[in-house]
Every structure is written in C-alpha cells, then in structure tokens.
Amino acid sequence: MTGIRGGRILDPATGTEKTADLLIQDGKIAAMGQGLDFSGCEEIIEAEGxxxxxxxxxVHVHFRDPGLTYKEDIHTGAAAAAAGGFTTVVCMANTRPVTDNPETLRYVLEQGKDTGIHVLACASVTKGMQGKELTDMQELRRQGAAGFTDDGIPILDRELLRRALLEADALQVPVSLHEEDPALIAQNGINRGRISEKLGIGGSPAEAEITMVEQDCRLAEETGTAVNIQHISTAGAVEAVRRSKARGSRVTAEAAPHHFTLTEDAVPEYGTLAKMNPPLRTEADRQAVIRGLQDGTIDMIATDHAPHSVAEKAKPLTEAPSGIIGLETALALGITELVKPGHLTLMELMEKMSRNPAKLYHLPFPGVAAGAPADLVIFDENQEWVPEHFASKAVNTPFKGRKLTGQVRYTICGGKIVYQA
Structure with a gap:
C-alpha cells in the first residue's frame, strides 16, 4: 500500500479542490480523506505543497515504432510520457509499416502493455495513408484501435472522408484530421510571412489550414459526426471551429503547447528546432489559440510529440524534418504560459490535459476518488526548472535550456510509481 499525505487534490472530474490524504492499494485509490492511517503503507509520498x-x-503522440525506432520507440516514448505526468497516450498511425492493419496495431498495443502507462493507438483512415481507399475500420476497431487518423497527411477526397466519418461514427470513435492543403504550400514547416520572406522560403500560409478546417467543419455538420481538428495554429481556423460549434456541430479541437508559446520569430533563433507542421505562426495567431483555449473553442492540449534524430535536425532548414518533442515540457509550458499569466486556472489546465482528452476517446474518467484507478500526477506548480536531459531518445526541442515553472515530481499509473523526479 502507498500513501500520499497532505497534497492539494485538483480533480476536474468533479471540480474538487481540497487538501487530503490518499491511500493506494491494488492499483486503485482505496481511501481519500483527512488524517488517514498510514501505518500499513510500504511507501509514503509527502505531498504537502x-x-x-x-x-x-x-491524444497525439508519435512513438515511431515500428519502423523508425532510431528516433523513438514505444518504451522510450512511454518513459518520456511518464516523466511529463502522462498516464495515457494515443499513438498516431504514421509508423512503418503504417498502422492500417491488425498485425501492426496489435504490435503497438502489445508493446504498450509493458511500458507502465496506458498506450493506445489510432489506426489510419486510409490504406497506407495514401488517401485513396479506406482501411477496414470495423476490423481495426475490433482489434483495439482507439480511433482513426492519417495525421501528417490531409485527407483531400471529400467523399472518401464522408464515408470514413460515417463509419467511425457507427463505431463510436473519433476521426482526427491534419489540416494543411498541400496545394497552397511552397515549403512546409515555416509560416508564410515576414520570417519566410526574410529567409527566402515560400512557406506555408495560414490559408492552407483555414480552408481545410472550414471544409471539414461543414462536413461534420452535414453528417452529424464527430471530427477532431488536430494541432490548430491559426486565428482563422480557431474562428471556424468556434462558428461550427455555435451551429451545433460535434467538432473538437486540440492545440499543441508550442502553438500557444512560440511564434514564427523563433525560427531565426532556433532554426530547425522551430520547424513543425503546422508551423509556428504570428503573435495574433498565438493569442487566438489562447483565446480558443479560454472560451472552450479548443477543447484540449495535445503535444504532437514528434521525435527526430540530431542528424536529421542538423540538415538545412528546407531539408530537415518537421516536428519537436513535447511530452516532458507540456505541463510546465501550460503552467508557465497559460496559468501564471492568468489565461487559465490550474483546474482549467487540468481539464484540457486530462478530462477533455479522455472524453474524446470515451475513456473512463472517474478522477481522484475512492475506488478510482490510481492514475495520478503529483507536481509542484511553483517549482522553477530547466529542461536539460530527456527520457526520450530525441532532444529536438526549442525548450531545452529554457526556464519553466511547474515540475512533475511523481507519476503513478495503476497504483505504481512510474516516474519520480
């Protein structure tokens, strides 16, 4: 039995905020209250403060396994997740081979069982993520797919996407969409604007995201199905989702920490470490993402954890792959950039980083309560720290060496401590 003494319980499932003790036994919270008896505990975590x-x-990670394990594998990805306070992650389907078949899906899920956290996986919407033919969505769901996505590649065929949405709706799982129209992009990973002009790079315009978000919101409304807009980055796309929700759609949206923290001005400073799809945008876009998080237009924060090797990121800006790691800095960035400036309360941040993401995939979310699974994060919201070393295989992040506020001390999954600072 494990005891947690004197922590401030923050539970978005019930809106509860109070000081209490916890007892954990057999993977569950056995008791919660004041002055609990810790005499039978093998371990006691002093959580005062x-x-x-x-x-x-x-709901959005890339563990590169199978096929690209020199970047990351399921075990190192899960270790990075645990270090960031995550007890559940959803892997994207752009593995090699693509997770478009039961064998690859089973491999990911089986590997995930040995990590200490809950590793779920999406299957791809289309075979080979080619955008031409739907996968056997019913069979993949039967084999354990949490949902469907061709993340990394937009689905341009409207009729094919319509069929996919209806099929996923029947299976009661979401379809998550990567919204960038390649016809409008001269060079991905960099916003088309002041910085791209200075660098002589064509870049990716805001319209590439906005037009697709508008189209897919309308399709969600026409079909009455659930659509999740991934890593939203532009003011226009945030507004499109806001309008669609006002019309009664079942659209949800996620924002990555880098999009509410950085702008295109980071590119000259950090080079390829600030290259990602969709790219870092303008300050007006960053503020729009924050407003979207404030008013509920953007439902959740998702890292889009995208590891790459040092050699890959050392290539010239136009040749290096897009993406940064994000699991180990996400909570701290949320506290530093959203809570401390007063944009969100800590409870609202927890809602967007636990309750709402769980809701997207219809996962049970009993919160912190007696009888609930002991899946917990314990952190110091006021502790300043500097990310220097990572559990991930990768180090491709502009946040390395940056002072952040809010440090994970323990991550507990299934009653077991899977990370301790």
Missing amino acids: LTVAPGLVD
Missing part, C-alpha cells in the same frame, strides 16, 4: 491530479492524457 504539491498538487495531486488525475494522470495527464495525450
């Missing part, structure tokens, strides 16, 4: 919250849920 710390926050105890439900384990974080990330």
Whole structure:
C-alpha cells in the first residue's frame, strides 16, 4: 500500500479542490480523506505543497515504432510520457509499416502493455495513408484501435472522408484530421510571412489550414459526426471551429503547447528546432489559440510529440524534418504560459490535459476518488526548472535550456510509481 499525505487534490472530474490524504492499494485509490492511517503503507509520498491530479492524457503522440525506432520507440516514448505526468497516450498511425492493419496495431498495443502507462493507438483512415481507399475500420476497431487518423497527411477526397466519418461514427470513435492543403504550400514547416520572406522560403500560409478546417467543419455538420481538428495554429481556423460549434456541430479541437508559446520569430533563433507542421505562426495567431483555449473553442492540449534524430535536425532548414518533442515540457509550458499569466486556472489546465482528452476517446474518467484507478500526477506548480536531459531518445526541442515553472515530481499509473523526479 502507498500513501500520499497532505497534497492539494485538483480533480476536474468533479471540480474538487481540497487538501487530503490518499491511500493506494491494488492499483486503485482505496481511501481519500483527512488524517488517514498510514501505518500499513510500504511507501509514503509527502505531498504537502504539491498538487495531486488525475494522470495527464495525450491524444497525439508519435512513438515511431515500428519502423523508425532510431528516433523513438514505444518504451522510450512511454518513459518520456511518464516523466511529463502522462498516464495515457494515443499513438498516431504514421509508423512503418503504417498502422492500417491488425498485425501492426496489435504490435503497438502489445508493446504498450509493458511500458507502465496506458498506450493506445489510432489506426489510419486510409490504406497506407495514401488517401485513396479506406482501411477496414470495423476490423481495426475490433482489434483495439482507439480511433482513426492519417495525421501528417490531409485527407483531400471529400467523399472518401464522408464515408470514413460515417463509419467511425457507427463505431463510436473519433476521426482526427491534419489540416494543411498541400496545394497552397511552397515549403512546409515555416509560416508564410515576414520570417519566410526574410529567409527566402515560400512557406506555408495560414490559408492552407483555414480552408481545410472550414471544409471539414461543414462536413461534420452535414453528417452529424464527430471530427477532431488536430494541432490548430491559426486565428482563422480557431474562428471556424468556434462558428461550427455555435451551429451545433460535434467538432473538437486540440492545440499543441508550442502553438500557444512560440511564434514564427523563433525560427531565426532556433532554426530547425522551430520547424513543425503546422508551423509556428504570428503573435495574433498565438493569442487566438489562447483565446480558443479560454472560451472552450479548443477543447484540449495535445503535444504532437514528434521525435527526430540530431542528424536529421542538423540538415538545412528546407531539408530537415518537421516536428519537436513535447511530452516532458507540456505541463510546465501550460503552467508557465497559460496559468501564471492568468489565461487559465490550474483546474482549467487540468481539464484540457486530462478530462477533455479522455472524453474524446470515451475513456473512463472517474478522477481522484475512492475506488478510482490510481492514475495520478503529483507536481509542484511553483517549482522553477530547466529542461536539460530527456527520457526520450530525441532532444529536438526549442525548450531545452529554457526556464519553466511547474515540475512533475511523481507519476503513478495503476497504483505504481512510474516516474519520480
């Protein structure tokens, strides 16, 4: 039995905020209250001054396994997740081979069982992520797919996407969409604007995202199905989702920490470490993302954890792959950039990093309560720290060496401590 003494319980499942003790036994919270008896505990965590919250849920990670394990594998990715306070992650389907078949899906899920956290996986919407033919969505769901996505590649065929949405709706799982129209992009990973002009790079215009988000919101409304807009980055796309929700759609949206933290001005400073799809945008776009998080237009924060090797990121800006790692800095960036400036309360941040992501995939979310699974993150919201070393295989992040506020002390999954600072 494990005891947690004197922590501040922050539970977005019930809106509860109070100081209490916890007892954990057999993978569950056995008791919660004041002055609990810890005499039978094998381990006691002194949590006075710390926050105890439900384990974080990330609906958008790339663990590169199978096929690209020199960047990351399921075990190192899960270790990075645990270090960031995440107890559940959802892997994207752009593996090699693509997760478009039961064998690859089973491999990911089986590997995930040995990591100490809950590793879920999406299957691809289309075979080979080619955008031409739907996968056997019913069979993939039967084999354990949490949902469907061709993340990394937009689905341009409207009729094919319509069929996919209707099929996923029947299976009661979401379809998550990468929204960038390649016809409008001269060079991905860099916003088309002041910085791209200075660098002589064509870049990716805001319209590439906005037009597709508008189209897919309308399709969601026409079909009455659930659509999740991934890593939203532009003011126009945020407004399109806001209008669609006002019309009664079942559209949800996610924002990555880098899009509410950085702008295109980071590119000259950090080079390829600031290259990602969709790219870092303008300050007006960053503020729009923050407003979207404030008013509920953007439902959740998802990292889009995208590891690459040092050699790959050392290539010239136009040749290096897009993406940054994000699991180990996400909570701290949320606290530093959203909570401390007063954009969100800590409870609202927890809602967007645990309750709402769990809701997207219809995962049980009992919160912090007696009888609930002991999936918890314990953190110091006021502790300043500097990310220097990572559990991930990769180090491709502009946040290395940057002072952040909010440090994970423990991550507990299934009653077991899977990370301790």
